[in-house]
Amino acid sequence: MPLIHEHHCDTCEFSMPTGWGSYMYVRAKICAECGERVNEIEDFCVGCGTPTDSVDVAGYERVTCSHPTEELMVRRVIGEDYSDEKRDERVGYISHCVCRDCVTKFNVDIERDGRQCPDCGSSRVQTLVELVDEECPNCSEGTFIEGENRGRA
Numbered sequence: 001m002p003l004i005h006e007h008h009c010d011t012c013e014f015s016m017p018t019g020w021g022s023y024m025y026v027r028a029k030i031c032a033e034c035g036e037r038v039n040e041i042e043d044f045c046v047g048c049g050t051p052t053d054s055v056d057v058a059g060y061e062r063v064t065c066s067h068p069t070e071e072l073m074v075r076r077v078i079g080e081d082y083s084d085e086k087r088d089e090r091v092g093y094i095s096h097c098v099c100r101d102c103v104t105k106f107n108v109d110i111e112r113d114g115r116q117c118p119d120c121g122s123s124r125v126q127t128l129v130e131l132v133d134e135e136c137p138n139c140s141e142g143t144f145i146e147g148e149n150r151g152r153a
């Protein structure tokens, strides 16, 4: 069994999700014709049968790439044959974040979305990784620490 990483304040009840603090996602095209997510590994849109190359893009959807099959999901969504540019443009990382002003927890891609709390608009946003060994945003007395446990039997 792998160790489960968990993060919490050593003084109050404040804690953050278990895991590594971030996860990968890939932006999938949404077909304007039928609203389905387009898997570029397929030749046609599964929803309406439009050839993948000529699909009109209505927008993009962020699809979570779960460990350890991230690369399979990337290939499914953006196709087998992608350039580094295409990959950079379509793949990103979502971090677990907390607002130091209102203590709202949320998940964002810091690089693309920037640091802004969706609740109060504050830019005093820290990722889980940055928060480790810092003052707890909830009680301002404790220290936010990283621990490991093997889960509860």
Ligand SMILES: [Zn+2]
Binding pocket: 009, 010, 011, 012, 013, 014, 136, 137, 138, 139, 140, 141, 142, 143
């Ligand atoms: Zn605390």
Ligand SMILES: [Zn+2]
Binding pocket: 031, 032, 033, 034, 035, 036, 045, 046, 047, 048, 049, 050
């Ligand atoms: Zn379609």
Ligand SMILES: [Zn+2]
Binding pocket: 099, 100, 101, 102, 103, 104, 117, 118, 119, 120, 121, 122
């Ligand atoms: Zn806030």
